[in-house]
Amino acid sequence: MKITINGKKTALKSPQTLAAIVRQTCKEPQYVVAEVNGKIVKSNGWAKTVIRENDAIELVSFVGGG
Template identity: 45%
Template sequence: MKITINGKEQEFAQGKTLQAVIQECLQKTNHVIAEHNGNIVRSPQWAQISVKEGDQVELVTFVGGG
């Protein structure tokens, strides 16, 4: 299935949870904030969200800024 992560379409196996998708994309997940189809999902809930074809995922974190 195709999922758009941070604006880029990527291919994943069917039936993944948000947790599994994030772990495939990132080595470390601390300080990562996730949005699933425009809704913020708290990290303890990542494993309860199933991701479907066409879903939009945004993964953000802290960077340097003034």
């Protein structure tokens, strides 16, 4: 199934939870904020959020900035 992570199309072999995707994608998940299809998903809800075909995930974190 195809999903989008941070604007990039990705293929998943099987359905996964948001928690699993964050773990695989981010080195420091404790600093990450996640959005699925434009809606923020709180970190305590990642484990029960199953990602479906065509979902768009945004994973953001803090960087240096003025």
